[in-house]
Amino acid sequence: MVLHTAQIIVPSALALVLHTAQIIVPSALALVFLTYRLSRKQFPLPPGPPADPVIGHLRSIPPVGQDVFFYKLGKKYVLGKSLVILNSVQAATDLLDKRSHNYSHRPQFPVFELWGIGDLLVVVDYGKEFLMQRKMVQQYFHKEKCQDYRPVQLREARLFVQNLLSTPDHWSDLLFRFTTAIIIDITYGRQVVSIDDPYVKIAEACAGVAAEAGAIGGTPVDLFPFLRYFPSWFPGTYYATLARKAVDKFQRLKEYPFVQVMEQMKQDDEASIKHIKAAAAIVYLAGAETTSSTLCFFVLAMVLHPECQQKAQDEIDAVVGYDRLPEFHDRENLAYLECLLQETLRWFQVLPMGVPHRTMEDDIYNGMLIPKGSTVIANTRAMTLDESVYQDPFTFDPTRYLAAPAGRGEPYPTGPFGFGRRICPGRHFADDTLWIAMATILATISIAKAVGNDGKEIIPDVVPVTVGSTSRPRPFRCRLEARNDAASNLLRNFVVDGVGLMWCHQGKVSQAARSTVTCVHPFSSPFTTAE
Ligand code: HEM
Numbered sequence: 001m002v003l004h005t006a007q008i009i010v011p012s013a014l015a016l017v018l019h020t021a022q023i024i025v026p027s028a029l030a031l032v033f034l035t036y037r038l039s040r041k042q043f044p045l046p047p048g049p050p051a052d053p054v055i056g057h058l059r060s061i062p063p064v065g066q067d068v069f070f071y072k073l074g075k076k077y078v079l080g081k082s083l084v085i086l087n088s089v090q091a092a093t094d095l096l097d098k099r100s101h102n103y104s105h106r107p108q109f110p111v112f113e114l115w116g117i118g119d120l121l122v123v124v125d126y127g128k129e130f131l132m133q134r135k136m137v138q139q140y141f142h143k144e145k146c147q148d149y150r151p152v153q154l155r156e157a158r159l160f161v162q163n164l165l166s167t168p169d170h171w172s173d174l175l176f177r178f179t180t181a182i183i184i185d186i187t188y189g190r191q192v193v194s195i196d197d198p199y200v201k202i203a204e205a206c207a208g209v210a211a212e213a214g215a216i217g218g219t220p221v222d223l224f225p226f227l228r229y230f231p232s233w234f235p236g237t238y239y240a241t242l243a244r245k246a247v248d249k250f251q252r253l254k255e256y257p258f259v260q261v262m263e264q265m266k267q268d269d270e271a272s273i274k275h276i277k278a279a280a281a282i283v284y285l286a287g288a289e290t291t292s293s294t295l296c297f298f299v300l301a302m303v304l305h306p307e308c309q310q311k312a313q314d315e316i317d318a319v320v321g322y323d324r325l326p327e328f329h330d331r332e333n334l335a336y337l338e339c340l341l342q343e344t345l346r347w348f349q350v351l352p353m354g355v356p357h358r359t360m361e362d363d364i365y366n367g368m369l370i371p372k373g374s375t376v377i378a379n380t381r382a383m384t385l386d387e388s389v390y391q392d393p394f395t396f397d398p399t400r401y402l403a404a405p406a407g408r409g410e411p412y413p414t415g416p417f418g419f420g421r422r423i424c425p426g427r428h429f430a431d432d433t434l435w436i437a438m439a440t441i442l443a444t445i446s447i448a449k450a451v452g453n454d455g456k457e458i459i460p461d462v463v464p465v466t467v468g469s470t471s472r473p474r475p476f477r478c479r480l481e482a483r484n485d486a487a488s489n490l491l492r493n494f495v496v497d498g499v500g501l502m503w504c505h506q507g508k509v510s511q512a513a514r515s516t517v518t519c520v521h522p523f524s525s526p527f528t529t530a531e
Pocket residue numbers: 121122123134137141282283286287288290291294350351354355356357415416417418419420421422423424425426427429430
């Protein structure tokens with residue numbers, strides 16, 4: 001017997017629900033289930049599009065561009081059943097924030113389990129293990145604590161632009177190394193000084209695998225976990241096979257840095273070692289690629305909108321001047337740059353559909369039943385394109401946030417960092433990294449369209465590539481040059497402990513060149529006797 005076939009279609013822009021899998025159960029069991037369901041029958045399931053028998057809507061979900069697919073569908077349907085897509089900030093805050101006690105679980109993630117990292121915070125189900133890891137990460141990344149890491153972020157931002165000017169064509173690789181270097185320094189207490197640093201290589205390898213791994217919680221093997229036990233020739237097992245091949249890369253991400261830290265370790269009990277290892281690994285995994293991809297969107301926006309770049313540079317020149325580089329304390333005086341950062345987060349998101357949540361219990365929302373165990377997805381892409389909130393939502397326009405008459409006073413985007421008890425614990429830290437990177441780049445670098453062999457400017461494609469759950473701009477070329485002599489001199493003169501760090505060119509630098517910038521290293525500090 002096929003369950004959950006009936007759907008009521010209610011046009012609305014709120015959200016929608018899809019039946020990812022309709023289950024065939026023996027009739028006795030179905031009877032129990034149906035009796036149970038009859039008592040809830042006064043509340044309709046949210047509507048969704050027509051489904052196939054057995055596999056439900058599996059065939060209708062595209063492998064790429066799911067955020068826009070759900071955004072368009074959300075204009076037609078309201079909340080639904082097994083897979084609930086929330087397309088409005090209102091629905092997401094009502095459910096994921098205000099009823100977070102019921103919406104903080106995660107669905108099963110067989111792909112992560114096959115990688116051997118099913119115990120990491122981002123995928124671990126709500127419970128004891130979650131609370132332990134979440135507390136640990138939050139303890140080191142709450143807003144005030146993040147100020148401790150600013151010296152490292154500042155140093156790396158300046159090293160990044162120095163290296164950018166030496167090898168401008170590698171700008172997107174350098175961005176990844178920039179965000180990874182910060183994470184590695186504050187997490188494991190190690191300064192990245194070489195282009196071939198093993199920590200960066202490990203992060204790169206894992207990011208590469210994750211980019212090909214399908215939507216988080218949305219691959220056939222996530223929707224039908226039993227597929228993991230089927231041979232690789234069986235339809236729908238592709239992502240399980242891929243995951244098995246990558247297991248060693250993720251184990252290395254978890255183990256390698258930790259082994260290094262163990263050498264400095266005092267004795268500790270086994271349970272805390274396990275939690276610390278997992279918490280450090282998720283920071284390593286979740287922190288670098290997300291931030292560097294957001295910065296790639298920023299570079300794209302600057303190439304396509306030179307007028308916005310000019311406005312931000314004029315503001316920086318007026319506030320910071322020409323004889324120093326931006327510092328964190330300048331932030332409060334750079335209102336346009338603030339809007340530019342927020343507009344970058346709204347324009348495109350690195351995780352346009354966040355990470356799926358799951359309900360613990362049945363819930364009634366706006367007269368509709370959201371059954372226990374539903375997978376709930378906050379579709380941030382749809383929220384940031386909501387015409388009732390943002391005028392011309394596809395246009396990159398930082399002034400939209402300014403009060404009238406300069407702008408329209410539209411709200412900063414809600415959702416790029418998720419919702420409720422699972423909201424990104426690294427958001428304050430990421431915000432600082434994004435800000436100092438943008439401020440330093442704009443103060444020193446001019447970003448322009450590349451010129452092709454035909455002498456014409458190359459206009460990059462604005463539509464990002466969304467593979468699986470993550471989005472980033474399609475690879476594009478651009479022209480990056482020092483803005484003026486003052487900027488060149490400031491960069492040339494920026495040194496760490498008296499020695500400029502051009503690690504892109506020099507490979508490794510000597511111990512003497514290493515920074516003495518001090519900061520607390522969250523996950524190594526519990527072990528080390530003296531830092
Ligand atoms: C621009 C950069 C970033 C973006 C856009 C971003 C976005 C997100 C989103 C959308 C989620 C899912 C939230 C939810 O389930 O509702 C998430 C979770 C998470 N993020 Fe971030 N993130 C960023 C940077 C970081 C950084 C720098 C760190 C570490 C320091 C970090 C650590 C985590 C962790 C540990 C989780 C899992 C939280 C949980 O499941 O309880 N993220 N992030």
